[in-house]
Structure formats: structure tokens, C-alpha cells
Amino acid sequence: MEQDRSRQVALMKLVLLVVVIGGWELGARTGVIPTFWTSSPSLLAINFWESLKANEITYHTWVTMQEALAGLAAGAAVGILLGLVLGVSRVFGPALEPFVIALNSLPRVALAPLIVMFVGIGFASKFLLAFSLVVVPIMLNTYEGIKSVDPQLVNMMRIIHARRDQVFFKVLLPNCVPWIFSALRVAISFAIIGAIVGEFISARAGIGYMIDTASGGFDTTGMIMPLFVLMILAFALDRLFVAASDRLLIWREDAR
Amino acid sequence: MTAARKGLQVIPGGGEGRQDAVRIRGLGFRLLDRQKRPLPILDNVDLTLKDGEFVSIVGPSGCGKSTLLNFISGLVPVQSGSVEVFGEPPGGKDAAIGYVFQQHALLPWRPVLTNAAIGLEVAGVPREERSRRARDMLRVMGLDGFEDHYPREISGGMRQRVSLARTLVCNPRLILMDEPFGALDAQTKLLIQEMFLSYWEEHRKTVLFVTHDLAEAILLSDRILVMSSRPGRIMAEYEVGIQRPRNLEQVRHLPRFTELHDSIWENLRAEAMKAMQGRA
Numbered sequence: 123m124e125q126d127r128s129r130q131v132a133l134m135k136l137v138l139l140v141v142v143i144g145g146w147e148l149g150a151r152t153g154v155i156p157t158f159w160t161s162s163p164s165l166l167a168i169n170f171w172e173s174l175k176a177n178e179i180t181y182h183t184w185v186t187m188q189e190a191l192a193g194l195a196a197g198a199a200v201g202i203l204l205g206l207v208l209g210v211s212r213v214f215g216p217a218l219e220p221f222v223i224a225l226n227s228l229p230r231v232a233l234a235p236l237i238v239m240f241v242g243i244g245f246a247s248k249f250l251l252a253f254s255l256v257v258v259p260i261m262l263n264t265y266e267g268i269k270s271v272d273p274q275l276v277n278m279m280r281i282i283h284a285r286r287d288q289v290f291f292k293v294l295l296p297n298c299v300p301w302i303f304s305a306l307r308v309a310i311s312f313a314i315i316g317a318i319v320g321e322f323i324s325a326r327a328g329i330g331y332m333i334d335t336a337s338g339g340f341d342t343t344g345m346i347m348p349l350f351v352l353m354i355l356a357f358a359l360d361r362l363f364v365a366a367s368d369r370l371l372i373w374r375e376d377a378r
Numbered sequence: 379m380t381a382a383r384k385g386l387q388v389i390p391g392g393g394e395g396r397q398d399a400v401r402i403r404g405l406g407f408r409l410l411d412r413q414k415r416p417l418p419i420l421d422n423v424d425l426t427l428k429d430g431e432f433v434s435i436v437g438p439s440g441c442g443k444s445t446l447l448n449f450i451s452g453l454v455p456v457q458s459g460s461v462e463v464f465g466e467p468p469g470g471k472d473a474a475i476g477y478v479f480q481q482h483a484l485l486p487w488r489p490v491l492t493n494a495a496i497g498l499e500v501a502g503v504p505r506e507e508r509s510r511r512a513r514d515m516l517r518v519m520g521l522d523g524f525e526d527h528y529p530r531e532i533s534g535g536m537r538q539r540v541s542l543a544r545t546l547v548c549n550p551r552l553i554l555m556d557e558p559f560g561a562l563d564a565q566t567k568l569l570i571q572e573m574f575l576s577y578w579e580e581h582r583k584t585v586l587f588v589t590h591d592l593a594e595a596i597l598l599s600d601r602i603l604v605m606s607s608r609p610g611r612i613m614a615e616y617e618v619g620i621q622r623p624r625n626l627e628q629v630r631h632l633p634r635f636t637e638l639h640d641s642i643w644e645n646l647r648a649e650a651m652k653a654m655q656g657r658a
């Protein structure tokens with residue numbers, strides 16, 4: 123039964139993929155879909171191949187991924203640390219919470235011009251933008267992870283005379299891990315958005331730069347191809363991440 | 379230390395031979411309700427537990443039984459009156475107290491073995507030794523073979539036994555138990571009661587046991603205290619007086635069992651009604 127269903131799902135995925143891409147290509151060939159506006163799978167494939175041979179797409183992807191991943195790593199480290207500090211401290215946490223939420227509701231991409239003005243158009247501005255998008259949600263989730271701990275577990279630790287650091291490392295921190303993981307998963311795409319937006323504002327390399335340049339020449343294929351590459355990369359990263367977290371969180375009630 | 383205590387025992391008329399495990403005098407506790415009016419929860423509770431005694435508390439829901447255990451364990455600071463545990467204020471650094479909560483309070487990210495060993499781990503017992511001791515205790519609880527399972531992978535009865543093992547392996551002098559078997563189905567409950575009874579009859583720790591189940595209270599205890607509806611105070615006290623070692627099947631058929639059961643229930647019924655109407 124279960125096996126049948128998962129086979130059906132796999133088949134369905136394949137059918138969907140073939141229908142969408144095939145339909146698009148067919149539409150483009152028969153002229154129903156104007157390739158000037160929406161390109162076509164074969165045009166994209168050719169464009170990708172040439173860009174690969176010229177080592178362009180690889181170079182620009184590398185630039186963007188560096189910015190995004192550096193922003194993600196730094197944002198995660200700082201976010202987790204801040205979240206833990208806020209969660210553990212009975213004064214700082216509640217005091218800072220409204221400010222952090224206000225800051226978080228600020229559309230951070232709107233900060234991009236300001237950031238570029240501060241640190242210039244190089245790596246730093248994209249890194250900072252990615253960082254700023256990632257850090258707050260990770261911090262809030264970590265904080266929530268500490269707040270959501272079952273008080274009975276803390277009572278149990280007090281009965282066995284656990285020190286504060288033991289309560290932290292044996293109860294509070296493990297309790298945060300699923301929260302941190304779910305925030306990290308969302309943060310991957312946030313970091314990429316940050317890097318791309320930074321490149322739109324001004325850059326000399328990166329996927330955002332490629333798209334921007336292509337749009338100057340009304341080259342839809344050149345705009346869409348890097349997007350696809352990015353999408354596939356982000357998707358692969360997400361899969362990888364989910365696989366890793368499933369292994370780490372097997373103890374969870376709903377292991378997914 | 380032991381010599382001194384032995385010395386005390388031979389002095390004729392020298393007070394109690396052994397130190398009391400718990401001594402509570404005039405314990406009161408009040409909270410503020412929604413309208414900020416004081417709401418008395420416990421009222422002038424007096425209670426003495428002798429060392430090695432098994433005492434149960436029964437009482438209507440919401441009368442303050444869990445609150446009382448929280449005072450003895452030191453989880454909640456005493457508001458008025460006095461609480462002493464082995465002659466010390468509760469919650470001291472080396473108070474050897476165990477507390478079996480109504481919900482098992484296992485760490486979900488730890489397998490059974492390290493859950494059972496957490497008390498030893500926190501106390502700094504070396505890994506080898508704590509693992510050996512935890513394994514032994516899990517075997518007593520009939521849990522061998524489940525050491526590597528996570529709490530979500532075992533049944534409710536097994537979780538409660540892990541929680542019991544975690545408490546007993548630390549060898550506490552006083553064990554507080556808050557409806558530990560309340561959430562179990564009737565058969566599982568019976569088996570665990572039997573197991574715990576034989577463990578207790580061998581080790582004779584001081585136990586304060588909260589339950590809603592009168593039969594359970596009679597089967598296990600030396601003494602049963604009945605609490606009134608809120609504000610809770612000790613309303614009646616019964617010596618069980620059934621010989622040990624006990625056998626659960628036989629105890630149920632003793633005339634003394636029926637007599638106690640009826641008399642406690644008569645006492646409790648009116649209070650339970652009050653508590654229920656208070657809720658409605």
C-alpha cells in the first residue's frame with residue numbers, strides 16, 4: 123500500500139516535469155508562446171551550454187554562492203548566539219524582544235541602497251544583505267526554542283541538583299535544535315535573495331549581475347537561464363539540509 | 379555520623395530514635411486570583427514522615443497535593459509555616475530527594491539508557507559506572523533490551539518505568555511521587571505496582587505518594603492521609619496495618635482492605651463533591 127503510493131507520487135512528479143517542459147517547448151515551437159517574452163527550454167539549454175563552455179555561469183554562480191553562504195554562516199552563528207543569550211537571560215530577552223520584532227518587520231531588502239552606500243559595491247554589501255536577512259529569523263527561532271522548553275524538564279533537573287550550565291547544555295540547547303534547523307532551512311533561500319538583491323543594486327559579478335546585464339539587452343533567455351541554475355542549486359541545498367536534519371532529529375515525534 | 383545516630387537509638391526515651399524524614403508545621407500557601415484577591419491553596423498543613431515510611435496522600439482534585447510536593451522538594455519556596463527534610467530546609471544542595479512526576483519528564487532527545495542515567499551524570503559519576511548502574515536498574519524495571527530506544531518509541535507504561543528507574547538509580551532517601559501510575563491502563567498499572575512494591579519492600583525508602591486511586595494507596599502504604607478540598611489541609615489519617623511483604627491479589631480480599639476503602643471513601647466523597655461543585 124505505502125509502497126504503491128510512493129511509486130505513484132514518483133510517477134506523478136515525472137509526468138508533471140515532462141508535461142510542463144514539453145508543453146512549454148511545444149508552445150514555443152508552434153508559436154503559441156512567444157519566445158521573445160518567455161524563451162523556451164531548448165533555447166535555455168543552448169544558452170546554458172555556451173555559458174558553461176565560456177566558464178561564465180560557473181564563475182557568476184560561484185560568486186553569488188560565496189556571498190550567500192558566507193552571509194548564511196555568519197547570520198546563523200550570530201543569530202543562534204543572540205537567541206541563546208536572549209533566551210537564557212530573564213531581563214535581556216523580554217526587554218529586547220519588541221525591538222527585534224520591529225526590526226524584523228522592516229523590509230530588509232529596502233536597506234540595500236544604504237548598505238551599498240556604507241560598504242561599497244564589492245563582496246561586503248552582498249554579504250551584509252544576506253546576513254541581515256538571515257540573522258533575525260534564526261535568532262527569533264532560537265529564542266523561541268528556549269522559551270518553549272517543558273518546565274517540568276527544568277524542574278526535573280533542579281531536583282537532581284543540576285547546575286545552571288548543566289541545565290543549559292543538557293536541556294535548553296538540545297530543545298532549540300529543531301527550532302534552529304527549521305529556521306536554517308528557510309534562511310538558505312533568504313541568504314540567496316540577499317545576495318541577488320545586492321547584486322541588482324550594483325555589482326560586477328554574480329547571478330544578479332548576469333540577469334541585470336541580460337535585461338539591458340532584452341535577452342529573456344539570458345535572464346531566465348541563471349534563474350534556473352540558481353533554483354536547482356537552492357533546491358539541492360535544501361534536499362541536502364533536510365536529509366542531514368532528518369538524521370540528526372530522529373528522536374522527534376514527527377521526524378520530518 | 380552513623381555512630382552518632384546509633385548512639386541516639388540506644389538512649390532510652392531520647393526522643394525519636396531516627397530522625398524524621400519530613401516535618402511540616404503550619405504550612406500555608408495562597409495565590410492571587412484573577413481579581414487579585416488572595417486565594418488560599420493550602421491551609422495550616424501539618425505532616426510528619428518517619429524515615430523508611432510509605433505514606434500516601436489522597437484528596438480531591440485541585441486540593442493542593444502537587445503544591446505540597448513542590449514545597450517538600452524545594453521547587454517552590456515556602457511562604458508561611460515550616461518545612462524540614464531530614465532536618466534541613468528543603469531544596470538544599472545535597473538533599474537526596476527523588477521526584478517522580480505525573481508526566482514522565484524524560485528528555486526526548488536521549489535514549490532510554492542516558493535518560494535513566496541523567497541523575498548520575500549530573501552528579502559527576504564516571505560514564506562506565508553510571509551506565510552500568512542505569513542498566514541494572516532498567517533490568518529491575520523489566521526494560522532490558524530497550525536501552526537504545528528513544529522515549530517516543532516506547533509505550534507510556536515503559537516511559538513511566540524509565541522515569542522510575544531514573545529516580546531510583548540515584549538512591550534517594552526520600553521519594554516524592556505525584557500520581558506516578560495515574561496515566562496507565564489498568565493491567566500495566568497492576569504490574570508496575572507489583573514491581574514497585576517488591577522493590578520498596580526490599581529497600582524501604584521514605585515515600586510520599588500522591589494518588590487518586592484508593593486501592594493503590596491501601597496496597598502500597600503504611601499510612602494514608604486524606605486532604606480536604608481547597609484550601610487543602612490534612613483531614614484524616616489511617617494506619618493501614620496490613621502485614622508485609624504484601625501480595626496485591628491477597629490484600630484485595632482482606633476484610634481490612636474493604637473496611638479501609640469504605641471508610642476513606644466516605645470521608646473523601648463529601649470533599650470530592652465540594653471540589654466538583656467548586657469547578658462547575
Ligand SMILES: Nc1ncnc2c1ncn2[C@@H]1O[C@H](COP(=O)(O)OP(=O)(O)OP(=O)(O)O)[C@@H](O)[C@H]1O
Pocket residue numbers: 409419437438439440441442443444445446608
Ligand atoms: N500558578 C497557579 N496559578 C493559579 N492557580 C494555581 C496555580 N498553581 C496551582 N493553582 C491552584 O492551586 C490549587 C492546587 O493545585 P495542585 O496542582 O496542587 O492540585 P492537586 O491537588 O495536585 O490537583 P490534582 O489532583 O488535580 O493534580 C488548584 O486549585 C489550582 O487551581
Ligand SMILES: [Mg+2]
Pocket residue numbers: 443444445556
Ligand atoms: Mg496534582
